Amino acid sequence: MKDGENPLRKLPQVQRLLELPAADALAAEFGRAALTHALRETLEALRDSIGAGALAAVPEAQTILESCRERLLARRRPGLRRTINATGIVLHTNLGRAPLAAEAIAAVASIASGYGNLEFDLETGRRGSRTQALEPLLRELSGAEAALAVNNGAAAILLALSALASGGKVIVSRGELVEIGGGFRIPDVIRQGGARLVEVGSTNKTRLADYRAAIDSETRVLLKVHQSNFRMIGFTAEAGIAELAGLARERGLLLVADLGSGLLRPLPGMREPSLGEALAAGADLLTCSGDKLLGGPQAGLILGRKAAVDPLRQHPLLRALRLDKMSLAALESTLMLHRDAPERVPVQRMLAQTEDVLQRRAGQLQALLGGGTVECTQAFAGGGSVPEERIASRALVLEPRIGAEAAASLLRAHDPPVIGRIHEGRLLLDLFTVADEDLPQLAAAVASVLR
Numbered sequence: 001m002k003d004g005e006n007p008l009r010k011l012p013q014v015q016r017l018l019e020l021p022a023a024d025a026l027a028a029e030f031g032r033a034a035l036t037h038a039l040r041e042t043l044e045a046l047r048d049s050i051g052a053g054a055l056a057a058v059p060e061a062q063t064i065l066e067s068c069r070e071r072l073l074a075r076r077r078p079g080l081r082r083t084i085n086a087t088g089i090v091l092h093t094n095l096g097r098a099p100l101a102a103e104a105i106a107a108v109a110s111i112a113s114g115y116g117n118l119e120f121d122l123e124t125g126r127r128g129s130r131t132q133a134l135e136p137l138l139r140e141l142s143g144a145e146a147a148l149a150v151n152n153g154a155a156a157i158l159l160a161l162s163a164l165a166s167g168g169k170v171i172v173s174r175g176e177l178v179e180i181g182g183g184f185r186i187p188d189v190i191r192q193g194g195a196r197l198v199e200v201g202s203t204n205k206t207r208l209a210d211y212r213a214a215i216d217s218e219t220r221v222l223l224k225v226h227q228s229n230f231r232m233i234g235f236t237a238e239a240g241i242a243e244l245a246g247l248a249r250e251r252g253l254l255l256v257a258d259l260g261s262g263l264l265r266p267l268p269g270m271r272e273p274s275l276g277e278a279l280a281a282g283a284d285l286l287t288c289s290g291d292k293l294l295g296g297p298q299a300g301l302i303l304g305r306k307a308a309v310d311p312l313r314q315h316p317l318l319r320a321l322r323l324d325k326m327s328l329a330a331l332e333s334t335l336m337l338h339r340d341a342p343e344r345v346p347v348q349r350m351l352a353q354t355e356d357v358l359q360r361r362a363g364q365l366q367a368l369l370g371g372g373t374v375e376c377t378q379a380f381a382g383g384g385s386v387p388e389e390r391i392a393s394r395a396l397v398l399e400p401r402i403g404a405e406a407a408a409s410l411l412r413a414h415d416p417p418v419i420g421r422i423h424e425g426r427l428l429l430d431l432f433t434v435a436d437e438d439l440p441q442l443a444a445a446v447a448s449v450l451r
């Protein structure tokens with residue numbers, strides 16, 4: 001190609017664009033330094049598009065400035081944004097799991113906007129423990145002798161194994177050596193905790209006798225892991241918490257159970273064991289997440305016998321895995337709601353929605369849009385909790401002319417972004433996870449995309 005034909009040579013210089021009158025307006029709105037930076041990035045992007053053959057000719061200077069303005073506007077929007085969840089998955093890990101209760105949000109705002117007695121004992125005027133306010137609540141709600149909270153569920157298991165099993169062996173069923181998403185694998189966590197993994201049983205069947213046969217003088221912990229998003233059906237067997245607790249006691253070991261979701265009381269119609277039930281069955285230590293069925297902020301809860309929890313308090317990892325004051329405030333507030341008014345916890349409220357309510361909500365969206373069909377769907381608790389549980393829901397189903405994928409992509413680009421579900425080439429907006437007050441914004445987003 002001769003130089004004269006190379007479109008890249010026609011790309012204007014930053015300096016020349018800055019001299020245009022339209023650039024003055026942009027400089028006044030965004031500042032000259034930001035404008036210069038954005039112009040460089042815009043030209044860089046154009047150069048890449050032309051180089052890749054995606055763009056045949058250099059756009060007019062005016063068009064370049066316009067796309068520069070888009071870039072400057074986008075820069076003012078935060079990267080982390082409130083999103084409308086129309087997937088029907090309540091605890092969607094990629095969408096931030098549990099929405100917080102109004103009370104928890106107020107507690108966060110109050111503690112974040114000033115100082116607080118985070119590690120200060122107001123009675124004695126001395127240094128206090130970070131989780132001192134939380135522990136009595138956790139004990140009261142679960143019946144545990146002792147409690148502790150850390151940054152997330154994964155941190156809770158890592159800390160528990162590091163403090164209780166480092167240098168020794170941990171026995172786990174082969175059916176429970178799961179990966180929980182984002183590459184969090186139980187065998188890796190055991191190794192990271194400085195312990196050796198002893199696998200027992202087979203993928204589908206593990207009996208108490210398998211654990212018993214594997215115990216030796218180096219064994220410290222029997223670990224039971226909730227299978228999270230993974231389910232075995234058919235020819236299966238596992239040892240329950242009560243049986244394992246009996247064996248642990250008999251042999252002077254600890255039974256640690258990673259329950260995944262922190263269910264404070266049995267949910268009606270769901271087979272998930274609650275924290276209290278697992279403790280009553282004899283587990284020495286339980287770990288679970290704060291932002292799954294508990295409906296709080298990201299956190300990891302540790303509950304159990306005092307003798308099992310105390311070594312965790314002394315462990316140096318605790319400092320690295322500790323909760324920040326905003327999460328602590330949200331967690332304490334959520335736990336108080338569980339004690340006093342559990343129906344105010346959004347996750348609890350959502351899971352209790354009736355089909356009538358969902359039908360009405362779907363009808364409202366349909367009316368706002370003047371289109372789409374309302375269909376019965378299934379919502380999911382998500383977050384690895386009760387994965388097999390089917391929850392009746394309603395969705396507004398759209399068959400956009402531009403295709404479901406293209407429409408979904410436009411909805412993601414909307415402000416606020418809307419995340420739906422694609423099923424067999426159709427776009428489903430599941431109303432289970434959409435709040436009534438979000439309906440007008442959801443309708444506006446869909447209308448703008450279907451136009």
Ligand SMILES: *Cc1c(COP(=O)(O)O)cnc(C)c1O
Nearest residue numbers: 152153154226228259260289384
């Ligand atoms: C979700 C889950 C975890 C991880 O908890 P995070 O709070 O996401 O770190 C660990 N174990 C099980 C069984 C889980 O379901």
